[in-house]
Amino acid sequence: MRTRYFGGFLLILLCMGSLSFRVTGVTNSGDASALDVVRLLWASSVPTSWNSGTDPCDSQWDGVTCTNGRITSLILSSVGLQGSLSSQIGSLTALQTLDLSYNTDLTGRLPNSIGNLVSLKILMTIGCNFNGQIPSELGNLTNLSFLALNSNKFTGSIPATLGKLTNVEWLDVADNQLTGSLPVSNSTQSGLDKLVNANHFHFNLNNLSGTIPPALFSENMNLLHVLFDSNKFEGEIPSTLGLVTSLTVVRLDRNQITGSIPSNISNLVSLEELNLSNNKLNGAIPDLSALTGLGYIDFSNNSFNPSTVPSWLTSTQKLTTIVLDNCSIAGQISSTIFSLPLLETVRMKNNQLNGTVTISATNSNEVQWIDLRNNSITQAAVQGNATLWIAGNPVCNSDSSLSISKSCQNMVEVKSYQTVTAQCGAKNCSGGLKHNPKRCKCQQPYEGQMVFRAPSFSDLTDTQRFKGLENDLITKLSVDTIYLCCLYFDSTQYLIVPVQFFPADSKFFTRSEVTQIGFKLSSHSYHAPEEFGPFFFMATPYSIGSEESSKGLSSAVIAGIAAGAVVLALAVIVMGFYALRQKKRAEKAIEIHKPFASWGAGSMGNGNGPKLKGARWFSFAEIKEATNNFSESNVIGAGGYGKVYKAMLPEGEIVAIKRAQQGSLQGGAEFKNEIELLSRVHHKNLVGLIGFCTEQGEQMLVYEYIPNGNLRENLIGELTLDWARRLQIALGSAKGLNYLHELAHPPIIHRDIKSTNILLDENLNAKVADFGLSKLVADGGVNAGGKSHVSTQVKGTLGYLDPEYYMTQQLSEKSDVYSFGIVLLELITARLPIEGAKYIVRLVKEALESGGIACLQEELMDPVLTQDNLTGFGEFLALALSCVKELSAERPSMREAVKELESIVEMQGPYSSVKDSPESDPIVVKGTRKLYDEDDEEISMVLPRQGKDNHKNLFEYSGAYQLSGTIEPK
Numbered sequence: 001m002r003t004r005y006f007g008g009f010l011l012i013l014l015c016m017g018s019l020s021f022r023v024t025g026v027t028n029s030g031d032a033s034a035l036d037v038v039r040l041l042w043a044s045s046v047p048t049s050w051n052s053g054t055d056p057c058d059s060q061w062d063g064v065t066c067t068n069g070r071i072t073s074l075i076l077s078s079v080g081l082q083g084s085l086s087s088q089i090g091s092l093t094a095l096q097t098l099d100l101s102y103n104t105d106l107t108g109r110l111p112n113s114i115g116n117l118v119s120l121k122i123l124m125t126i127g128c129n130f131n132g133q134i135p136s137e138l139g140n141l142t143n144l145s146f147l148a149l150n151s152n153k154f155t156g157s158i159p160a161t162l163g164k165l166t167n168v169e170w171l172d173v174a175d176n177q178l179t180g181s182l183p184v185s186n187s188t189q190s191g192l193d194k195l196v197n198a199n200h201f202h203f204n205l206n207n208l209s210g211t212i213p214p215a216l217f218s219e220n221m222n223l224l225h226v227l228f229d230s231n232k233f234e235g236e237i238p239s240t241l242g243l244v245t246s247l248t249v250v251r252l253d254r255n256q257i258t259g260s261i262p263s264n265i266s267n268l269v270s271l272e273e274l275n276l277s278n279n280k281l282n283g284a285i286p287d288l289s290a291l292t293g294l295g296y297i298d299f300s301n302n303s304f305n306p307s308t309v310p311s312w313l314t315s316t317q318k319l320t321t322i323v324l325d326n327c328s329i330a331g332q333i334s335s336t337i338f339s340l341p342l343l344e345t346v347r348m349k350n351n352q353l354n355g356t357v358t359i360s361a362t363n364s365n366e367v368q369w370i371d372l373r374n375n376s377i378t379q380a381a382v383q384g385n386a387t388l389w390i391a392g393n394p395v396c397n398s399d400s401s402l403s404i405s406k407s408c409q410n411m412v413e414v415k416s417y418q419t420v421t422a423q424c425g426a427k428n429c430s431g432g433l434k435h436n437p438k439r440c441k442c443q444q445p446y447e448g449q450m451v452f453r454a455p456s457f458s459d460l461t462d463t464q465r466f467k468g469l470e471n472d473l474i475t476k477l478s479v480d481t482i483y484l485c486c487l488y489f490d491s492t493q494y495l496i497v498p499v500q501f502f503p504a505d506s507k508f509f510t511r512s513e514v515t516q517i518g519f520k521l522s523s524h525s526y527h528a529p530e531e532f533g534p535f536f537f538m539a540t541p542y543s544i545g546s547e548e549s550s551k552g553l554s555s556a557v558i559a560g561i562a563a564g565a566v567v568l569a570l571a572v573i574v575m576g577f578y579a580l581r582q583k584k585r586a587e588k589a590i591e592i593h594k595p596f597a598s599w600g601a602g603s604m605g606n607g608n609g610p611k612l613k614g615a616r617w618f619s620f621a622e623i624k625e626a627t628n629n630f631s632e633s634n635v636i637g638a639g640g641y642g643k644v645y646k647a648m649l650p651e652g653e654i655v656a657i658k659r660a661q662q663g664s665l666q667g668g669a670e671f672k673n674e675i676e677l678l679s680r681v682h683h684k685n686l687v688g689l690i691g692f693c694t695e696q697g698e699q700m701l702v703y704e705y706i707p708n709g710n711l712r713e714n715l716i717g718e719l720t721l722d723w724a725r726r727l728q729i730a731l732g733s734a735k736g737l738n739y740l741h742e743l744a745h746p747p748i749i750h751r752d753i754k755s756t757n758i759l760l761d762e763n764l765n766a767k768v769a770d771f772g773l774s775k776l777v778a779d780g781g782v783n784a785g786g787k788s789h790v791s792t793q794v795k796g797t798l799g800y801l802d803p804e805y806y807m808t809q810q811l812s813e814k815s816d817v818y819s820f821g822i823v824l825l826e827l828i829t830a831r832l833p834i835e836g837a838k839y840i841v842r843l844v845k846e847a848l849e850s851g852g853i854a855c856l857q858e859e860l861m862d863p864v865l866t867q868d869n870l871t872g873f874g875e876f877l878a879l880a881l882s883c884v885k886e887l888s889a890e891r892p893s894m895r896e897a898v899k900e901l902e903s904i905v906e907m908q909g910p911y912s913s914v915k916d917s918p919e920s921d922p923i924v925v926k927g928t929r930k931l932y933d934e935d936d937e938e939i940s941m942v943l944p945r946q947g948k949d950n951h952k953n954l955f956e957y958s959g960a961y962q963l964s965g966t967i968e969p970k
């Protein structure tokens with residue numbers, strides 16, 4: 001009879017534990033379950049092919065690539081993902097490529113656990129909305145060759161640990177809010193100078209400061225691009241820069257760099273672009289005629305010594321662009337400069353040029369733009385197709401010839417390349433679709449911008465150049481057509497090229513086509529033509545219109561949820577009956593031994609006595625006196641086990657005494673167990689045992705008195721536990737548990753973690769209580785495979801019970817982790833684990849499925865929290881979900897949970913205590929909400945009394961509304 005019940009129960013738990021009904025899949029179960037949590041946090045923003053009822057590898061989820069059941073690549077660019085990245089990403093340890101680029105609603109921190117992905121070669125989060133620090137754990141990814149975190153909102157400094165990424169070729173952290181100086185090696189750490197395989201240092205557009213460290217550069221480096229522009233660097237340009245002869249682009253512009261340009265810069269013979277503008281450089285503009293490949297120079301807005309037009313310019317044959325605005329240059333500009341064969345742009349405005357400027361037809365074949373505004377030029381002559389701009393020169397007042405008057409206008413029309421389109425008549429496309437430029441079809445293009453950070457040219461009208469780019473993109477990205485329009489240089493001199501890619505036949509690209517195009521552009525497996533120089537791509541999320549089945553819950557998911565809910569309800573009912581039967585049976589069966597008789601007064605540590613460390617033995621008389629003869633007015637809690645009394649010892653110490661009532665005494669062995677355990681553990685997040693009493697058939701435990709009751713009462717009480725405080729409570733409880741698991745000797749499994757067993761002290765610090773069910777890891781139960789009596793005792797509280805433990809009866813620390821995960825969900829929702837026959841884990845997952853974190857917050861979050869700034873909410877939720885994973889092996893350890901909570905608390909910032917002086921300002925708490933058990937019956941609870949007297953401000957200890965008692969199949 002009992003066996004049948006039990007078997008049925010196992011089956012139900014099995015169903016209940018699984019998130020959905022999976023077809024047998026090929027995905028490694030650890031990977032599948034980690035991806036499940038990742039997916040849950042992204043809710044319905046994941047690709048529609050990510051159907052929760054299917055196997056990621058087997059059913060070809062978009063963007064997921066697998067090898068032998070392990071997920072090796074996640075390419076999810078431009079998908080429109082929303083939410084945060086779960087720390088469970090760190091469990092996908094076979095991952096080699098992770099591309100989350102262009103998901104502008106992907107926010108939160110990059111989890112530290114990303115440092116576990118040791119196989120990772122490519123990591124890209126370009127153009128997302130990640131914030132917080134760049135995790136120093138990235139330094140563990142020593143196989144990484146491509147790291148692009150650019151265009152997010154990362155703060156803090158560049159972690160020195162990135163110096164361990166010796167295989168990295170591309171390092172791009174540009175366009176964030178990074179601060180601090182560039183880390184270089186010292187005796188304790190390796191720094192960026194160790195990245196000898198790096199070709200790209202893209203640190204531009206941040207708030208980095210300090211001097212550019214001379215140690216950063218050496219002849220061992222193989223850098224091509226050094227982009228440090230638009231930061232707050234100061235000090236001098238290190239002369240070691242001249243050692244890195246591989247360099248092709250150096251941009252140090254838009255900083256506060258001082259001193260003169262080191263002369264050995266002329267050793268950089270491969271240099272194509274040198275931009276030092278907008279600094280505080282002084283001295284002379286150096287002779288760079290040795291740099292024969294130089295195409296683009298900009299020294300504008302510095303404090304150079306006054307000079308004439310540098311004569312070496314005319315001998316640098318590859319120059320396309322010369323920018324020397326506001327450089328104290330005087331004298332006449334020689335017309336030979338305009339005969340440089342590739343010249344496109346000369347800008348020398350705001351100088352003291354004088355005399356005559358002559359641009360003849362013969363030497364102006366390439367010249368397009370000559371901007372000499374605000375000088376002292378008195379005569380000008382232009383022939384051919386050059387555009388001269390000389391407003392603000394005396395010549396504009398004296399010479400009224402037609403060609404000159406055009407040059408003297410204040411505005412000049414700026415033209416740029418545009419793809420020639422087919423003439424499609426007036427027919428407009430509807431629904432946000434656009435004309436394919438070649439075919440007049442209406443389609444949804446994949447749109448974005450290519451941002452060229454240092455092109456070696458400046459002419460934006462050159463058809464050949466841009467047609468070349470277009471054809472190159474079409475061929476290498478396998479798209480049908482491309483539309484380029486409206487190119488421009490932005491204020492930081494990046495060339496912005498808006499681009500639209502069109503699909504060949506259908507109206508829309510498929511999801512995987514989009515991610516592949518995005519990936520090729522962001523990972524630079526697509527190389528733009530050489531003259532375009534370094535670029536990055538910034539896409540707009542691509543929405544696949546009505547042709548794709550509408551987003552939201554698929555019918556399979558809905559069926560799964562519905563079936564799951566029915567099963568859960570059944571499980572709860574069966575469990576309730578079962579528990580009741582078992583409890584009665586157990587109560588009858590308990591034999592009240594008198595193992596303590598031999599302990600005798602004062603004879604501690606002898607014979608069968610408990611092995612005690614510091615716990616006192618109390619006589620019955622002592623306790624009687626301390627509790628005022630067990631006066632009802634001293635009762636501060638009551639439950640199935642008996643009562644808890646507040647008591648004052650003769651020395652004045654306030655204690656809490658837990659007195660088991662006749663008929664519900666623990667087995668003698670259990671009581672002894674509890675005493676031994678409690679006396680051994682000492683940690684600020686664990687309730688300390690002061691002593692015990694075993695006289696006259698009593699079982700009483702004397703604990704330190706914890707004034708503010710348990711977490712459950714506080715969650716529903718009037719005292720507001722704000723988000724920051726809840727984080728502290730979670731962290732404190734986690735530390736207490738971690739102590740039991742890792743630091744106690746022998747390690748201890750609590751086995752009954754729940755919110756009523758987490759007490760709050762006068763400063764609302766968490767203290768884990770009630771080790772009555774605790775189990776020593778060393779005492780043989782864990783690996784006994786259910787054969788020993790001990791291991792067959794499944795104990796715990798319904799709702800918090802680890803389903804795997806229940807099924808296998810194999811106890812491990814991970815069972816506590818499961819229960820702890822439930823407590824974390826309680827901290828978010830303030831709900832009991834099972835309320836109105838609904839299981840909190842399922843409710844949370846359903847809410848996330850249907851509408852992500854926003855939906856969860858709206859439907860389930862404790863309303864008290866709505867006013868709070870919920871820093872790290874996504875991370876907290878991810879941790880909770882990973883703690884309640886079906887398979888214990890996939891749950892984090894308590895140590896890992898502590899680490900994660902610590903970093904969330906760190907994000908949250910320092911916590912200022914609610915109360916300065918708990919004595920003078922006691923916390924007043926009273927119950928306001930009703931609780932319901934699984935049969936929807938109201939549960940009575942002992943409410944604390946209010947008052948100024950701190951001593952009266954008390955709570956019961958535990959168990960008053962434990963739902964179904966202890967389950968003990970025998």
Ligand SMILES: *[C@@H]1O[C@H](CO)[C@@H](O)[C@H](O)[C@H]1NC(C)=O
Nearest residue numbers: 094117118119120142143144
């Ligand atoms: C790192 O790369 C090397 C060479 O490709 C490979 O042999 C090694 O297994 C990789 N390490 C990891 C942890 O994947």
Ligand SMILES: *[C@@H]1O[C@H](CO)[C@@H](O)[C@H](O)[C@H]1NC(C)=O
Nearest residue numbers: 279300301302303304326350
């Ligand atoms: C010219 O350069 C100086 C630095 O030498 C700078 O302070 C000033 O703002 C610049 N003027 C213009 C118009 O940019």
